[in-house]
Amino acid sequence: MRYQKPEKKEFEEKVIEISRISRTVKGGRRIRFRALVVIGNRNGKAGYGVAKSAEVVNAITKAVNQAKKKMMTIQLNKDRSIQRQIKVKYASAQVIIKPATIGTSLVAGGPVRSVVEAFGIKNLISKNIGSANKVNIVKAVFLALKKLN
Secondary structure, eight states, X not given: OOOOOOOOOXXXXXXXXXXXXXXXXXXXXXXXEEEEEEEEOSSSEXXXXXXXXXXXXXXHHHHHHHHHHTOEEOOOOTTSSOSSOEEEEETXXXXXXXXXXXXXXXXXXXXXXXXXXXXXXXXXXXXXXXXXXXXXXXXXXXXXXXXXX
């Protein structure tokens, strides 16, 4: 068997959360998994997907396919940051995103950091207020970055 080079992927995948979901039916419990995935090329293009399946691998695959359909492109300035401060509320999740000078790096927590890294932003300050729901935080960040364009 010959050695094959692993194919280079177009987008980098980041699994943010995998949740175990159970629903009670007549015969007992049915267990499924929900995956929240962010993909991006680290050059201003990224997307997110949320999908459920009976197996973790299938849930991740479905979420990646959904993320490819929800791709978004943003314009990065020369210091790999955003242009202005944005404050967005999605459901009960509130996110504040501020541009930062070169060398500041990413001052962002959890889901915000994953989304911003997928877009390729290098210098940014952010704060999550309110909800700790990762899905709503990711949606709020995408909404904020959409307002930039």
